[in-house]
Amino acid sequence: MRKFIDNSRIYFRSAYIVCFASALFVSLAGCKSSSGGSEAQSVELNGAGSTFVYPVMSRWTSSFSGAHSNVRINYQSIGSGGGVQQVKNGTVDFGASDAALNDDQLNGMKPMLQIPESAGPVCITYSLPGLNKPIQLSSDAIAGIFLGKITTWHDPILAKDNPGVALPNTKILVAHRTDGSGTTNAFTTYLSAVSPEWQQKVGQGNSVNWPVGMGGKGSEGVTGQVRQTPGAIGYVELTFAQQNKLPVASIKNLAGKYIPPDTSSTTAAIAAFTDQLSKDPRTPIVNAPASAPDAYPISTLTFLIIPKDGPDVVKRTALRNFVQYVITDGQAAAATLNYAPLPDGVKDYDRQQLQQMTAAGQPIP
Known part of the structure; x- marks a missing residue:
């Protein structure tokens, strides 16, 4: 009798192990099937x-x-x-x-x-071979150049922005976007904010009727125009200028400081508009007030x-x-x-x- 009971225990233990192993296998198989469903389905965006x-x-x-x-x-x-x-x-x-x-x-x-x-800075890049020190530009200088009123690098307004710098008497050639561009929108929003003449004659938008200049498609096209043309000036995203080893200008803000385009100066521009952005993130972040002395004035959210x-x-x-x-x-x-x-x-x-x-x-x- 005892031998029968012991054998029965062995039998039921063996059956339990077999059932548990079978259940585990089914469970794992189900998991594998689930992971091969929608999560693993190929998607192209x-x-x-x-x-x-x-x-x-x-x-x-x-x-x-x-x-x-x-x-x-x-x-x-x-x-x-x-x-x-x-x-x-x-x-x-x-x-x-x-x-x-x-x-x-x-x-x-x-x-x-x-x-x-x-968010990032729209930077002003240029080609002035032999000039080692980055140039500085005020809003008057930028508006004057892109309106076609400042035509050489030896102009007195540019000299005032760059004391002690021997700017060449080279003709300025403006490079701008030909395609509908948010970068153009940010740049012309800035120009409209700092120049009543620009606002009246040109305005702002993804595409505008440029008073002067030669066009390039995309930031790549503008960068190429500037790189290949001594005396040229244009506006692009900072990484495009850096990848092409082109200099970028420091821009004078409302606090009177010449600010280089970089991450920290763009962050300062965002911070200057915190209240407005919390209500409407579409708020432009150009031309930050004088209370933000470290803000780069041509910044944009994307x-x-x-x-x-x-x-x-x-x-x-x-x-x-x-x-x-x-x-x-x-x-x-x-x-x-x-x-x-x-x-x-x-x-x-x-x-x-x-x-x-x-x-x-x-x-x-």
């Missing part, structure tokens, strides 16, 4: 727009795809105007613009979310333009996760490429915007 943001966008898309091997992100650096048009037409999943869309523009589109994703709704749940989820990365961990990468990190108030606004994203009319899980 397409974006287009700002050349200003292209250096950091390249870093963001590469880093995100490296951590999410099933997601591929293509970004075309075609200018803010082109990006806005493509997202309006539905040919891309997101656009990028250095100028926020105003209410009139939004009224002509399906519902869009505008998400500030970085924006992702994203349809509020879309039909594909998997794609929309991947897009939301990418934008979430951009406004959080991606900010550290932005800082290494001369873009200023977003302040906490703007990040909070971005998170609220992301919560409004839907797929097929339903909240994204």
Whole structure:
């Protein structure tokens, strides 16, 4: 009898082990099947727009795809105007613009979310071979040059900005964007703020009728024009100037200081508009008041333009996760490429915007 009981115990223990192992196998198989579902499904996201943001966008898309091997992100650096048009037409999943869309523009589109994703300086770059010291420019000098009223580097206004510097008697050749550009919008917004004559004759926008100069497509085109033409001057994102080993000017702000374009001076510009940005992140951050002595005066926020709704749940989820990365961990990468990190108030606004994203009319899980 005892032997029968012992054998029974052995039998039931063996059966329990077999059942547990079988259950574990089924559970693991189910997990593997789940991980091979929507999360592992290949996703391709397409974006287009700002050349200003292209250096950091390249870093963001590469880093995100490296951590999410099933997601591929293509970004075309075609200018803010082109990006806005493509997202309006539905040919891309997101656009990028250095100028926020105003209410009139939004009224002509399906519902869009505008998400500030970085900020940076629009720098004035130039080609003056043999001049080793970076030049300084006041608002009068910049407006005069781009209005075509200051035509040589030996002009008295430029000499006043650069005491002790032997500026050459070289003709100034202006380089500007030919495509619809948020960088142009930021630059002309600054010029309109500091020069009544510019505001009256030219104004601001993604595209303007330039009084003088030669055109280039994208920041790449303007950089190329400046690099190849002695005496040329243009406006580009800082990384483009640095990559092409071109000098950049320090710009005089309302506090009377000549400020170089960099991350810290852009951060100071953002800080000067904290109250306004908390109410409307579309607020321009050019020409900061004199109470911000370290602010670079030609700074701009850049924006992702994203349809509020879309039909594909998997794609929309991947897009939301990418934008979430951009406004959080991606900010550290932005800082290494001369873009200023977003302040906490703007990040909070971005998170609220992301919560409004839907797929097929339903909240994204």
